[in-house]
Amino acid sequence: MRERILLLYGSEYGTSYDCCRNIYYELYTSFDIDFFSLNDINIISLYKYDNIVIIVSTTGYGCCPHNMSEFWLGLHNNNLIFYDNMKFHLFGLGDSSYDNYNQVAKKLKKKLKSLNANIVNYSLGNYQHPSMHFSNFNIWKNNLYTFLKKNYYNFDINTEVPLLYDVIICEDNQNENHVNIQNFNKKKKNIYDKTHKEEDNININNNMNKMKNTTFLLKNVENFNIDEHFCKLLNYNKFVVTKNERCTNINYERDVRYMNLITTDECSNICGLIKVHPFLDINKTKELLKLLKINYNDYIVIIPNKNLNNKESIYLPINKKIKVLDLFIYFLDLNKIVTPFFFTYLTTKTSSEIHRNKFYKISDTINISDYFSYVYQDKRSYFDILFDFYNYINIDINFLINTLPNIQDRSYSILNIFTTYTNIHNYNFFNIYNLYVSQKFVSMLYFLKTNIISNPLLDIQNLNSVQKLQSPVTHSYSNHISNDYSEKNTGLNYSKIIGNIYKKILKRIKGETQYKDNTKKCTYMYKQNIIELLVCLYKIEINKNKTLKGLCSDYLVNLNPGSFVYSKIQNSMLALNTNIFNLDYTVVYISVGAAFSSLIQVLRQRHYLYSTQYIESNHEKNHNVKQNQHHYKNIKIKEKKDLLFLGFRQKSQDFYFKDEMKSYLYFTYIFLAFSQDVEDKFVYYNMLNCNDSSRKRAEDNIIRNNNNDNNDNNRSNDHNNNHSNNHNNHSNNHNNHSNNHRNNHNYCSYNIYYENHFEQNEQNYFKMSYEQMINTLQKKKKIYVTDIILMLQNTIYDLLKEKKTIILIAGKSRPFSQNLIRTFIDIIKNKEPNKNMEEINLFIKKKIDDFSIILESWY
Structure with missing residues (x-):
């Protein structure tokens, strides 16, 4: 009887996976091998094996790979004691040019040791070695083979082409x-x-x-069916692309896309990732x-x-x-x-x-x-x-x-929160039908849809008049991605007749058995199934003759509406600290470029929580509007607002979410650095927009949402009566006009308050005036996010020492995260010169370990 070995890997870009494949191919002729990613194994099932081989890599700033994250959390949440006869063979992959060299393998070894694991073979591979990781890997692998030969039986290492x-x-x-x-x-x-x-x-x-x-x-033999294989066998969700629009100028070097995906399966993760199979x-x-x-x-x-x-x-x-x-x-x-x-x-x-x-x-x-x-x-x-x-x-x-x-699979951050999305009437009926027809028929539908949109069909438009949204929806962000972004519907905006048909089909798909035409319920089902993504095409020039493109990003940017995508939803690292949604905590966001898509969902959720808090207080205080507005204004001017530091290349090209950011100024101080701009390299967004009517957008939306909630029943009761609907549309438009008038009046008084309050509130918080900020940075040829953080080091130091502070960092490159951590260390060293570097590093390490500092490196 052959000995059985468990072979596990945690790999972000495939190196650990390849190392495991190498062992698999060399041993499978002599041993029974169980070969899985770490997330695919149940921790309890480890007890079935006498030999457990684990190869893990370190990604980001000391982060574990995505296909290891569930195993890592499970290992920490279980009080297991491993038996002495369970032999662990552990190898780590890392790069010693970074501070957290092989951090994942080191942490895993420490954790396994605490669970009484018998680690008989342990080594680390270093990409900075002259032979890269291969030298140490070969030594470690030979030690593994020697151990197996000594303890079990002599065997020949397979060098032939595998035949699995x-x-x-x-x-x-x-x-x-x-x-x-x-x-x-x-x-x-x-x-x-x-x-x-x-x-x-x-x-x-x-x-x-x-x-x-x-x-x-x-x-x-059954014919291969792609839906059955991915959705039923591998548990993927099937998404349909409903929008794929470029956010950057066609002549700009970076191709960044705003995408919408829809599925019939409910998606409820906040701070989620979508794992796309390209x-x-x-x-x-x-x-x-x-x-x-x-x-x-x-x-x-x-x-x-x-x-x-x-x-x-x-x-x-x-x-x-x-x-x-x-x-x-x-x-x-x-x-x-x-x-x-x-x-x-x-x-x-x-x-x-x-x-x-x-x-x-x-x-x-x-x-x-x-x-x-x-x-x-x-x-x-x-x-x-x-x-x-x-x-x-x-x-x-x-x-x-x-x-x-x-x-x-490749992971991308989901932009939207799942509590609210766009109005159901703004959706194209054809897209949901895509999920249930053949690919050829979908192509025909897409052709017809494209031609219908491009031709002025006056008869259809007269028969089915386009229904206008009665009010903007707070969390509809499709028109806020970039400066050059213009809102375009994916298809025709259908009349209420098509809307009713769509709702009934949605009910049937979701298994609704009772006949209810409840607009809010249907909208709830719809808004749970939309995924927003910001995808940046990964492209680097290897040499004059070769440009390398990322497999998944290139796959996504070339998808047309109606195309299928197979993906899974999972939590990102941001979800490890639930206090990011505690409004008593101050959140500091630090990001560059399109990586900001990893953090935008936190901003949106906190904005939603502030909105909910305001609406609830409205009901509790017997609809005393003036008192509620005063209460909400107090939220706006609270001393410890969130801080957002963003770095982009050019303001005119890649300033994503430009308009949307204005909605969050009431609870966030926003600082911007444009590294390639000659003028306006530094922007304090709150000051720039203090006289902009868009500063009031958040409060306007909250008041509108409250009014819309009160009017939902009236609209749904009259939903099938065209005359009543027209009447309601007219009255609602009148109400919106009144609300805008009232909000504009309130905004004027708030602006005066804001301008007068800047010196005593913001200057105390930042410990410098706006003029001092400008003077500090004006001599620099290029301004980066770290320059702004160093400028505000007094505030940053106080926040680092405050227990109710969470720092979220998102950047694609590991050097960005490493430089930020070193900046924090320098700030603490300047403020506490008596502390040695070991104490400071330990302080930062504890912040990272308890997720007070979270580094999200994927987008």
Whole structure:
């Protein structure tokens, strides 16, 4: 009986995953391997294994990867004691150029030790090492193998191409009753057709998986269905893209998109992430498969190796009839940077001695000069390698399925909160229908919809008059993303007749059995299913001839309305401290560029809580409007408002959420730095907008929402009466006009109060005047967020020492987070010169550990 080993990884960009794959391929012929990400394993199930191998990486500023976060929290929330016979083998991946080098592996080791874990093999890999992480990884891996040989049995390390799966080719793809098992290399011809026969029939441990050329009944094989596979088997949500609009100028170097996704499944996470499963570029994939002489229109069936007893996360469509092109596009990550051990496998697939020797040199992880210069430095992917060598290798689908990595999900921050969204009448009926029809029919609908929108159909418009929103909705942010952003509807704004049909369909989809035309209930169901995203295309220039684009961001920005996206919703790191929604706490937001999308949902939720607080006080005080407005004004001028520090390149190009920020000035001080602008490099947004009527937007919205709540029943009762609706629209417009008039009157008095109050309130809070701020920064050629924080170091120091302060940091790059932490350390050192660096570092570390400082590095 073979020994069973548990192989786990926590990986953000795939390096830990590749290290685990390397071990998996080398041991699976001698051991039964269970291969999972850390989030896919139940902590209690660890007790089933005698040997647990864990490889983890550190991302962000000492953060654990997303596919490890649930395991990490579960480990801390369980009072477990591991048995002595449970042997842990732990390896960490990190970069010593950062302060929190290998922080995750170190913390995991400490936590496991506290639970009585027997860690028999532990090491750290450093990207700054001359051989990168490979040197320490090889030493650690050899120690693992030595331990297994000593304690169990002697075994040979597998160096052949792995054969975890077999491939059955469907000869007739038109509903024949049988398929034949064939080898693709017999079907494919190439200039090196005289490869050795033993290379065409690689078997494990002396033909352990030898199969006969028999027939396989097609009636036992179901066709691959993408919805069933992702939604039912893998528990993804199916989203439809309803909006994909560029926020930046077409000539601007950064392509940033505002996107809306809709699903029929409820999404209730606040401070959530959406894990998107991207697909490969279809044209590039077709081109490569054509060069490899693989017919991408063929249908195949993947079956697991029957002689193996391994377990891993269900990912590939096993025992399903699937098109070759679909298999590659949906599941196999040709876009990932290639690993050294892949070249070891390529040596068996060429008859050219020159190329075989070249592959051996690139696969060498002791002397990595060839790998570093050819692969790592130029970020060469599997696409690149196969395009470079397709003429000199003889590979088939069987080889690629068993050696290529799986496509990994990418995480993006969700912008909107799920308590409120836009009015239901502003939604296009076609979009919900997209979820229940074929892709071809969706394409036809999209074509028709596009043409309908572009043509002035006067008859339809006269019959179904466009219903205008009776009032703006507080949390509808689609028109606030950037300066150049203009509000566009995804489709036609339908009449109330279409609105009623849509509501009834929504009820049916959601399983509503009772006939109720309750507008608020339908709106609630609708607003739970919309996801807002801000997606920045990741693009870097490797050299003059190559520009690298991120797989997922490139996939998202090229999606048209009506396209499908398969994703999962999970909590971000911000949700680890629930006090971010406690209004007694002061929140400091620090971010740059599009990474601000990680924090905007917190601002929106706190704004919503202030709004709710005001409305509740309105009811409690018997609708005493004047008293409530006075109460709300006191909230506005509270001394310890939140602080928001934002850094952008140019005010005219990438100042996202420009207009929306004005809604939050009543509870937030906002400071802006524009690093590439010559003028207005520093902006104190509260001062800039103190005479802007948009300062009153938040209060206007709160009062409107209160009025709208009182009028909801009247509108719903008269919903099916057109005459009554028109009458109500007229009266509501009149009420809105009255509200605006009243609010403008109140705003004038508030402006006077604000201007007179600045010296004694804000100057005390910042310990300097606005003029002093300008004078402090005017000599700098470029201004960054850290410059503003250092300018306000007295205030920042007080907030760092205050227990009821939460600091949220969002930036894509690790250096940004590291520089901010060092800035905090410098501020404390200046204020407390008697403290040594060890004490200061310990203070900051405790703040990070108890989530008083949260560094969110993904967007």
